[in-house]
Amino acid sequence: MDTSRSPMEPSGFSKKIAAFIIIVYTVVTLIPITWIVLTGFKSVDSAVSYPPEVIFEPSLEGYVNLFTARTRQSEEYLDSLPPPETWYEELVRSKDMVITGPSKFFSRYLNSMIIGFGATFLSIFLGTLAAYAFSRFKVPLKDDLMFFILSTRMFPPIAVAVPIFIMYRKLGLGDTHIGMIILYTVVNLSLAVWLLKGFMDEIPKEYEEAAMIDGYTRFQAFFKIVLPQATTGIAATAIFCMIFSWNEYAFAVLLTQFNAQTAPPFIPTIIGEGGIDWPAIAAGTTLFLLPVMIFTVVLRKHLLRGITFGAVRK
């Protein structure tokens, strides 16, 4: 008998099958992302050429178009201008256009940042406190309250879009940052409370009791002892909250137009001269993917431990 591996260790053959499935899955998932990243570096013409160009001459036209507003001008007018000062002006001129100013993309992107991180922070802040209370104290009707919190996620959030729309108009919260932060926090909170309560339950209450006997108040014990040990759970929960707030589209379309519009409803509206500007849209999408990817990579160590929490005890 082969004793070199433990009975739980999968055989070489099933490992190979698993690896094969993972590779296929990875390739399938990466195709659209690769396509988007590549399209961002194509020119407007090659982006729509058929058959699709796999090998092409890279161009920053998409990114330039994404960040600038331009108008088409007559040749005589263009000739009368002084020579272009920067590489992007030159690029725009070659298409018979001039830059009239920055586009709205940057402000929309900033809105996404403010609302995404704001809602994530608020969800985690409130969720941690609520989860701690539910985990440690005798709360009257605890089980019913927990069920109620969960029940707010039993229907798709967009099902209540109309009442929320009316409510937000009356309250003056429509198209405001704070309004969107509140909305995303409300949606995230049930997930945050439930996830974090699970993590809090895993932290023995003896730690805080010891701290309280050692001369600290419950609040001090919470911040000094409980919170550092809950970082795994908090990181995992934060990623889920961030992904939702960052990607949310339906409410953003409905409730924001100008002041607080986030990137998701803005990107598809990037229309170039004489047709949809696919490279600019692809460039916007690529940039849009980055923060949430960086956020996840930074916290991925915690995420993995978070998912396996309970199975792996220190």
Next chain:
Amino acid sequence: MSKIELKNVTKVYDKTNKAIDDLSLIINDGEFFILLGPTGAGKTTTLRSIAGLEKINSGKILFDDEDYTSVQPAFRDTAFVFQQFSLYPHYKVFDNLAFPLKSRLRNLSKDEIKEKVEKIAKMLKIESKLNNKATELSGGEMQRVAIGRALVRDPNIYLMDEPLSSLDAKLRETLRVELKNIQRNLGATILYVTHDQAEATTMADRIGVLEEGKLVQVGTPEEIYNNPKSTYVAHRLGSPRINIIDEEILSLKDKPNNTKQLGIRPENIKINTGTYEGKIRTTEALGAETVIGIEYKQIELLALFQGSFKGIKGDNIKFDIDTKNILYFNDRNENIS
């Protein structure tokens, strides 16, 4: 250090179950007091009530005659050693030991903290581990740090909840001796909870025996061993356990009226002499001593024999009972000797 007094303390978890039932107790300043009892007798609840982690339903808790019944845990200034989960895993050993000293209530300078921590670490022989993470220690070291975290300050009382129970036998013995020495040197007041009678007899100045939330007897280890109030208390101390048998089995002449049961310590049964005759049922060699199970009139008597014993199972054996040291119990299991 302080004198701690519990006056008629009752703690109820759910309506039917009294965790502690009308418990009154005085722990003197500088005393090593051990609460002994099986699981569920209310030992831990008593500790937690003194520390302020449990709200008692009725009664009073006094520290040096001052009412502390409703004082917050932080302001009671007690030190608690838990059975488990006793170290803060995200801190180094030094910070674990320093944690109680860093509390705003104590207002100590960095140098004072460092000095105190190093002194305790030396006393517990963990000075080389001060920069280790708490999770990088062995079980024995962890528990020593936990005890150190309590000893590093000078509280009203040290409360210890079976601090040695998770350690291996050898370490337990070493720490037992160390702990007793430390207590003597510091003149510390300690309330120590255990179900291990060896810990109770070796360390305690006085022992309190708990039965279902009630304090049934308080006394020195000798008093409790020699003169237990009931069969329950008699069972708590002594290894091998005391023989409790129906009095008819021996039908002694000199006995108090209404004797129902007899208590005979194994060391009071002498082997290979006397008038009783039984059969060997079991033998258990403990090194210098042997525990012999003797079958006599359908019951088993445990006898403690000094030296190594040669007999084998099934052999007939003669034995004698030292009647001077027999304990007599009435039909309510009370000692009437």
